[in-house]
Each structure stands twice: as C-alpha cells, then as structure tokens.
Amino acid sequence: MNKTTLRRRTFLQGIASTALTAASYARVRGANDRLVMALVGSGRRGREVMSAFLKTERIELRAICDVYDVQRGRAKEAFKLAPTEIVALEETLQRKDIDAVLIATPDHLHLAHTLATLKAGKHVYLEKPSSHKFEEGSKLIAAVKQSGKVCQTGTQQRSGAHYRRAKEEYFDKGKLGQVIFARAVWHDFPWQRRKIAPQPKPAGLDWERFLGDAPKVAYDWIRYDSWRYFPDYGGGLLADILTHWADVAQWMMNETRPLNAVATGGIYHLNDGRVNYDTVNAILQYQNWNLTFESSVLPIRNERPGVLFQGTEGTLEITRADYVFTPYKGEPTVVKAEGNLEVAHATSFLDAIKNGTKPSADIETGIAACNPVHLAKAAYWHKKRMRFDETATKMLSD
Template sequence: MNRREFLYTGAAAAVAARSMDARSYAAIPGANDRVGLGVIGLGRRATDICRSFALDPRVEFRALCDIYDKQAAEFQDRFKDHVANADLSVEFQKLLDRKDVDAVYVATPDHLHVEIATAVLGANKNLYLEKPTLHRWHEMDALKKAAASSKDILQCGMQQRSGAHYMQARQEYFDAGKLGHVVFARCVWHNFPWQRRDIPDVPKPAGLRWDLFLGPAPKVPFELSRYSSWRSYHDYGNGLLADILTHWADVAQWMLNDSKPVSAAALGGDFQLHGDLTNPDTVSAVVRYKDWNMNFESTVLSVRNPHPSVYFEGTEGNLDITREGYVFTPGNGEPVEVKATQRLEDAHAGNFIDAIVKGDKVNAPLSAGLEASIPVMMALDSYWSHRICTELD
C-alpha cells in the first residue's frame, strides 16, 4: 500500500468512527447544553469565523489562547459581549486542560496546525481545524493517527462544502450529468490582505512571545514581516498554493468526485513584492487527473480580482461558481444564475456545532482536508524541484 492509498483508507475509517461517536454523544444526558468553545489563535481568520460562533446560541466561549497580548486584547474587545468570562492563556495546553471546553477552533499559522491538532484530539476535544490540514507532507501520519485514536468530531476549514449553492450545483450539474464530461477546471483568485507592503524593521513588540510563534520552525531572530506576513515565508506556510489552491482544488475534486491527481507542474516567482520572502507572490499550476485538467492562477496584486472562481468546462455546457453563487451556461439555451443565501462561514460553523449537538456528519471531514492537500503538495513539489511531480514521497 503506497502513501496515497494509505490516505484514503485510513481517513475513511477515522471519519466513520467519529460519525458513530457523534450519534452516541447526542444521546448522552446534557449533550444538548451549550457547547463550550476554546479558540487557539486570535488573529484575522479567527475573528471572521468567531463572528459565526458568536451568532450561535448553542455556543459559549470559555477559553482563548494567543501568543501576542495586543492581538488577544483586540479580539476580546471585538467580542466583549461573548468572551467576558472566557479564560485567556498564552500556551494552548492550559486551554486543553479545561474540562469545560468541549470543542476547539484552531486558527494558528500553518506550521503549528498538526502539533496543536494532535494535542486537541489527544485531549478528547472536538476540533475545527483551519485549512490547510498539513504544512508538510510528512505530517500526515501523525494527524491521521491522532484522528483514528479519537472519537471526537473533526471539521476542516473548507467552508465551501457547507454552502447550499455549492451543494445544489454538485447535485444538479455534476451528479446529474448536465455538464456532460468535464475536461477542464480553471481556478483563479488574486490579491490578499496578508500580502507584504513595506513592513518596517522594528523591535519585537512587548507581549509577543516569538519562541512560541516559531514552534518547530527554525530559530531565527524576530522580524515583524515574518510575524505579520507569515504566509510569505516557507517556514510557516506555503503561500498562495496552500492558502487558495486548497480551497479551489477541494471544490473541483468534490464536484467531480475525483481526488486522485496524476501529475502536477507549477511555475512562479517573486515578481512583485521582492525582498526576503521565500514563497512566490505569483504562481501558475496545472494538475492532471485521469481525464481532466485543473489550472490554478494566483498572484498578489494591488487591485483585487472581482471574480475569484472555479470555472468548469464540460461537453454540454460550463459552470462558473464563486462564494456568492454560480452561473450555468448550457450549450443550447439561456444561462441559469443562482445566488448564495447564507454566509459560508455561518453555515460551516453551524454544521460543526450540529455534528456535536445533534450527531450530524461534518461536511468537511479529515478525509476531505487531506485529499485537498494532495494537489497542493504535488504543485509545491513541482515548484521547488523545477520538475513535474508524479508522486509524493
């Protein structure tokens, strides 16, 4: 059995075990009380997702964790009506030791994901893990082992899977075959708020624990750019490929029910930002599957692309889908347009809580998170090795 086969069989078994446990949990007296939530990493992403948790009356914030006092204070101020009684800590283990924390949302830099995720599962807590699930391919085994040993819920942060219009498009145009044979998926998304813009060289701010930020990464002196624009550095994240291709590749693979890429090629470079960043600010990738191609284009521009989407070309028509809705254009006939009716983050956070409280299945289980990592890791391998990747070691 190779590593890719190991991924599919092991993840499926872990998901089945957790689904059974969720159903059992719903039958326990008191299981429908408010879910005690802990949040690890209180930055921009956590702020966005916790808007959704704050709207859910079934959720109670009980513990918070961040390595930077200023960021933690800003989070507390923003959610002051919801976190007034939540304990604040610097080290995540203190949060995990709390018996009143039932579920944990993890929104740290990518290089800390697996270390913290395995600790959360080991502490018998339900887990909402931001994407990407992996920072390095070799981390997969530890995460799979922790998930297989746990009976708790695990939701990956790929919120498109909870979008009603995504589900509708999958059923109506892919499962029902209205697109015909899809031969091509084009994924585009440009401009991001995390791009680096003339970040000054300043002393380390008081209350920022640099050693905890670095974690397992190489020990280097503090630089503000490495903290505030960590996605631009290979030690902490994998840039555009991990941040964006993870989302769009998941959409394409989910729609087409094919998560087994055959090969990948990626090119790019530091064409705009320059400086000491180590991830490309512009990248193009082609991922080949058995009978279709996925093209990915992304760059850090000063002007946001108004239409980040996944565009599918089939023998009977095409479909262009975004987070706001989709347009299906048949080969013969008028286009059909559908608008999103709910914020994806609200739907995805709600699905996670439904899984804990009611025993529903999560929409983005570990298997989906790991499968979305495969084309990303293959594209990364191609980019750094300057060759076509056909298998991951």
C-alpha cells in the same frame, strides 16, 4: 376588594410566576446546551471564524489562547467579551470546562496543536490548510479516528447550499457532458502587500512558542506579522487559495488524487523580504481532466474568484456568491448563494457534535484538499513535474 377580585388577582399572579419560572429555566437550559469553546490563534482569520461561531448563539467562548497579547486583546475587543487570556496551549487544554477548540494558528503549528487537542479529549475545528507538510496528513487522519472526536476542517464551501445543489443537479447528472478543464482563479490580496517595517520584539510576544517545531531562527518581526511570506510557516497562495478551489473541483468531479503537477511563478514585484512567491500558476492532471490555477497577491482585476468548469455540453462557473450554468444550447441558469458560508460551516461542526454525525468537511476531506497543494508546492520548489507514487504516500519527480 371583594373575594372574587382577590381570587382572580391571586390566580393571575400565579400564572405570571409560573411563566417567569419557565422562561428563566429555558434561558438556563439554553446556556447549559451551549458548547464551551476556546480560540487558539486569535489573528485575523481566527477572529473571523470565531465571530461566525458566536453568531450561531450555540457556543460560549471561555478562553483565548495566543502567543501575542495584542492579538488576544484585539479578539476580546472584536467579540465584546472577556474570556480568559492564555499564552500556553497546554494550559488551555487542561481546562475541563472546554469542549471544543478552534485552531487558527499559523499553518506550521496545525499538526502539533491538533494532536494535542485531540489527545486532551476536545473536538476540533481546524482552519485550512489542514496539513502544512504532505506527511502530516496520515498522522492527522489517524489521530482523529483514534480520538473519536469531531474534526471539521476549514473548507467552508462544503457547507454551501448552492455548492451542493450544483453538484447534485449538474455534475452528478452529467449536464456538462465530459468535463475537460477546471480553471481556478483568485487575485488581489492587499493584506499580503503591506509594507512591514522592522520593530523590536514586543514584550508580550512569545517568539519560541510561535516558532514551535519550525527551524530556530532569531526574532524577526516580519516573520511573525507576515508569516505567510515564509515556507517555514505557510505555503503561500497555493496553500491559502488552491486548497479551497482544489477542494471544490475534486468534490464536483468525484476525484481526489491528481496524477501529476507542474507549477511556476515567482516574486514578480514585491521584493520586500518574502520568500514565498507573489504570483503563481499550477496545472494538476487528473484522470481525463486538468485543473489549472492562477493567483497573485498583486492588484489584478478579479471580479469573480472561483472555479470555471468547461465540459463538452456546457460550462459552470461557481463562486461563493452564486453559480452560472451555461449550456451550449439554451439559456444560462443562475443560482444565488443563500446565507453565510462561515456560519453554515460552524453550524455543521456543532450539529455533528450534537447529533454524532459527520461534519461537512471531515479530516479526510481536509487532507484530500491539501494533497494537490503539496504536489504543486513540490513542483514549484523543485522546478520539476511531480507525481505521487503508487501508494500515494510519497511524492516523486518525473
């Protein structure tokens, strides 16, 4: 080997070494840039949302906190990861390495879990509905403001590009004329029609932590496995579905305070021990327009769940898949959705933390989406027309 060849080989080896070092550094830097998260509540919805966060490749999941060991195991299997398993929320929040928490616990635990997480100095992604009771809203808003942390709420339509486009191009420009009706529909939820047989309390279920501040009752498997059936833990279809569609309607219409609400429905078919209705209708009156809502867990044909706006010059139907604007004079316009709403919403949260900006569905937005739900729930249970008082701090019957 001559000297020239030796010098050339040494030079190329140096370049390769430098490139390898740079690549390794980039990987380390990328890992260090990732937000460290904990999942609190690893049931079906918690796993869905955390999967979206993992798809961003911008977070590291270090801990899964849940009152039931089976749910923690299901999450680890779904993610193909091995984060630390924790039962107690307080133990999770004591960890200094965790930057943010995804809270996907049952609705009745949202307030306590969010307040504790913010107090521990963590950012919060809070699944919808943000509040289980009307009076919780002001407490959550105050806590987020005082903490200085980012709180994204789980109304993911706010991160959908086609939702933003519909608002900017049609509602803000008045192309529908005067909108009189918004009709929101979503039916057919097989998960809420399951036959649930009683079973002894699993050894790995912490029943007292599941109850939280709810009324203390004896263990009952259906209350855990289908907590949405019971008002102590969830608000039924009004909380599960109306929260989303009321948020869309209020956003498009630039109005967040309904004047009054009426609601009716009941258990029309599923006499299986549930307390919440299996079918419900609600009408919410705003300034010069009405929002009507209908939903059933029963297998009613429902090909396009979403919101249909009816104006004096046209209609616009918007779903998670697309929107269709149909003028009374002219041809329809169809705009398809792009990307994944869950991933877009997770990205909005991460961007807000990184850039110090406002997330697409901040706590005020999340609470505004819940308030018509609370009014409709009160109307349903009291069997009366309900309204807010002048200060919007109390619900009253007409």
